[in-house]
Amino acid sequence: MQVSLFKSYLTAPSSPYKGGKSRSEIQSDKPIYKLSSNENLLGASPLALQAIQDNLHLLNEYPERTGESLRVALSEFYQQQLLPASFITANSGVGIIELLVNAFLEEGLECIASNPGFKPYFRFPEKVGAKVHDIPLVGDNYLLDIPSILNAINERTRMVWVCSPNNPAGTYIPKYQIDELIEQLPEHVVLVYDEVYYQFATAEDYSTALPYVVAGKNAIGINSFSKAYGLAGLRVGYAYSTPEIAAYVRLMRRPFLLNTLSLEAAKAALKDNDFIQKTVANTNAGKAYLYPEFDKLGLQYWKSQANFILTKPDMDAHEFEAKMLEQGIMVRPVANFGAPGCVRITIGTPEANAALVAGLKKVLV
Ligand SMILES: Cc1ncc(COP(=O)(O)O)c(C=O)c1O
Structure with missing residues (x-):
């Protein structure tokens, strides 16, 4: 009988949960807006x-x-x-x-x-x-x-x-x-x-x-x-x-x-109720700004109850990720979350959201 040191279900091929990339994994000499991990861009409480x-x-x-x-x-x-x-x-x-x-x-x-x-x-x-x-x-x-x-x-x-x-x-x-x-x-x-x-x-x-x-x-x-x-x-x-x-x-x-x-x-x-209120207000304002901008650009998206928006660009999700990174924006393709072709984008500060829209205008031409 072949006995193995390793548990077969641990070594069976399956895509692992890796989590989003950290800023340090990104090589860039430009400032980067990290809109890929649903973090709070206002900072910490x-x-x-x-x-x-x-x-x-x-x-x-x-x-x-x-x-x-x-x-x-x-x-x-x-x-x-x-x-x-x-x-x-x-x-x-x-x-x-x-x-x-x-x-x-x-x-x-x-x-x-x-x-x-x-x-x-x-x-x-x-x-x-x-x-x-x-x-x-x-x-x-x-x-x-x-x-x-x-x-x-x-x-x-x-x-x-x-x-x-x-x-x-x-x-x-x-x-x-x-x-x-x-x-x-x-x-x-x-x-x-x-x-x-x-x-x-x-x-x-x-x-x-x-x-x-x-x-x-x-x-x-x-x-x-x-x-x-x-x-x-x-x-x-x-x-x-x-x-x-x-x-x-x-x-x-x-x-x-x-x-x-x-x-x-x-x-x-x-x-820290004040911080939560500020954070939620910033997210709601971000949605109010981004939804019409996405509409104008013809970018398909789902209305969100969270601090991010799921989008479906008219191009390969990884190509979109790479092109957005060239514009200084980190976003997250989510095929491994069961949403093939889709990309998740965190709602940021007004400045980050404006940079996102400027980037989208270049990438989605
Ligand atoms: C749905 C959901 N659950 C749980 C978590 C876990 O968050 P954390 O491990 O950072 O507390 C996340 C983070 O992305 C999430 O999106």
Whole structure:
């Protein structure tokens, strides 16, 4: 019998989740606007930056073991609708996704995700040997195909991933669909609801996972400090669920998972309403400016509930990426997120948005 040192499902060829390119990977002597990773171009929460400065003297000591003070701060942020015991904190939203996959999946178990979608929902389960059923989103508005999701559920299924606002589409799942799905999920399946762009959603029938969790449903809301709070470089995220599910997932957490500066910055950021308001207003103004400009240029796009816009240029997506880079703009082709031919563009500052439009005018002639 041939025995291998390596796990076959780890070495099987499959496109990995690489994340967007960093600025240092780009060779350019010109200033570059990075509109490729849905970051906050206004910078980081000033309250978070101050907290980092104020806590530098603590770095010789270990941080809190379980990050409890952040869970307490989150409970306050959610106005006590959730107890500290309902939260899970980790090194980023992707770190939360990894904890969830390790907590709920293994070889022989399954989950359901929908393309276009965030790559880790597909790649991370494969890393533990679990199977992912892709039930694609349907129609121009990218809605859930609920009958097919329910049909794909069996006794091996543990999770259904929903992303709203969706990365890469920027579209959202209306509340009636979440209601319909959650009502029909069996007890052994949890709805994992990735809402890391929720601050930007303006649709009246948008809902986070909060009311479902408060009602005691098997649901988990995933959040991140990388987007609206502008702390992508710090790597902090959290999730909330019922105290039972949260306590179970926390079993996967190692002690001292969050460092002192991350803990203090995240707590301060939660108090930075001014910065969130400024950020959301900037994004909304960016949409109001960019949509008509895209219309004039004949660039196909999807109206967004997030801080980025999915576009479909009339040329190869990688050629478009390269040509935009020559104009000083980094954008992100998202074929590997299940949107072939499409390119995702972050909404920036007024200056960055104007540079984007100037670049598009040269590239889309
Ligand atoms: C839908 C979605 N979920 C989670 C994340 C994770 O963000 P982070 O790991 O930076 O917290 C991202 C980041 O791009 C995202 O788009």
